[in-house]
Amino acid sequence: MSSLKSSGLRIKELQVEYKSGQLALGQMNLNLPEHAIYTVIGPSGSGKSTLLRAIAGLLPGYDGELLFNGKSVHDKDTLIGLVPQNYGLLPWKTVRDNIRIAMRIARPGSGGRAEQEAQISQWLMSMGIADLAGRYPLSLSGGQQQRVAIARAFAILPTILLLDEPFSALDAITREGLQQIFIDNWQAHPATTLFVTHDVEEAILLGQKIIVMPSGKQDVPEIIDNSAVFGMKHEAKRESGAYFEQSKVIRKVMMEKW
Ligand code: ADP
Ligand code: MG
Numbered sequence: 634m635s636s637l638k639s640s641g642l643r644i645k646e647l648q649v650e651y652k653s654g655q656l657a658l659g660q661m662n663l664n665l666p667e668h669a670i671y672t673v674i675g676p677s678g679s680g681k682s683t684l685l686r687a688i689a690g691l692l693p694g695y696d697g698e699l700l701f702n703g704k705s706v707h708d709k710d711t712l713i714g715l716v717p718q719n720y721g722l723l724p725w726k727t728v729r730d731n732i733r734i735a736m737r738i739a740r741p742g743s744g745g746r747a748e749q750e751a752q753i754s755q756w757l758m759s760m761g762i763a764d765l766a767g768r769y770p771l772s773l774s775g776g777q778q779q780r781v782a783i784a785r786a787f788a789i790l791p792t793i794l795l796l797d798e799p800f801s802a803l804d805a806i807t808r809e810g811l812q813q814i815f816i817d818n819w820q821a822h823p824a825t826t827l828f829v830t831h832d833v834e835e836a837i838l839l840g841q842k843i844i845v846m847p848s849g850k851q852d853v854p855e856i857i858d859n860s861a862v863f864g865m866k867h868e869a870k871r872e873s874g875a876y877f878e879q880s881k882v883i884r885k886v887m888m889e890k891w
Pocket of ligand 2: 718
């Protein structure tokens with residue numbers, strides 16, 4: 634059976650360049666254990682979205698290997714949920730339809746109609762948007778659209794969950810509320826997760842480890858253990874000494890790498 638070493642998401646010598654020959658992502662190696670959540674932080678243009686797009690299978694090509702439990706992540710039994718930077722909702726479909734379509738594509742023929750509708754309602758409720766089921770995405774605020782996109786990603790019960798700056802458009806208070814809702818949902822359904830953010834605070838509040846991307850493509854990412862903060866109750870993190878210490882560590886690495 635698969636050894637501990639090969640379990641989870643394994644990124645081996647991943648490198649992405651676009652046709653122009655310009656590097657979009659310098660070389661990256663990472664082992665993300667199954668059911669772990671790591672946050673990714675880096676300056677604009679450091680390849681964060683490119684990394685997620687490579688894993689999600691949205692790039693025409695890349696160098697290196699992307700494995701989940703020893704097999705290609707693009708293998709059909711690894712289901713990947715992506716929350717893209719622009720939410721990726723279908724504007725001509727209601728909120729409920731957006732989620733239903735994703736579920737049907739991800740798991741065709743699973744469950745009866747009534748059961749599926751109940752699951753959709755459950756996910757909307759868990760994200761605090763039960764009342765928006767019949768609305769169209771463009772009639773919603775950015776924060777509401779983000780909740781729908783996250784509900785949709787969770788609803789397919791993905792093996793790997795990828796989030797690309799999902800809370801970037803939100804004010805501080807809304808963001809804090811959604812971080813709490815997100816972490817509650819994640820703890821109930823701990824998909825193997827990469828969470829991209831450009832916010833240091835968010836990286837520390839949500840990740841077991843924090844991957845700091847370099848600005849120079851010749852440099853490698855720095856991976857920082859964050860288990861001291863991760864192990865705390867979410868509500869207590871922000872005020873803790875461990876959080877304060879960690880933000881000093883991250884800022885120091887950022888000064889060196891960015
Ligand atoms: P980030 O998400 O960290 O801001 P991206 O992954 O979007 O960074 O981009 C990394 C680099 O790749 C940038 O230099 C960007 O200009 C370049 N890039 C992104 N998408 C494309 C594309 N489709 N064609 C060419 N270059 C691209
Ligand atoms: Mg990006």
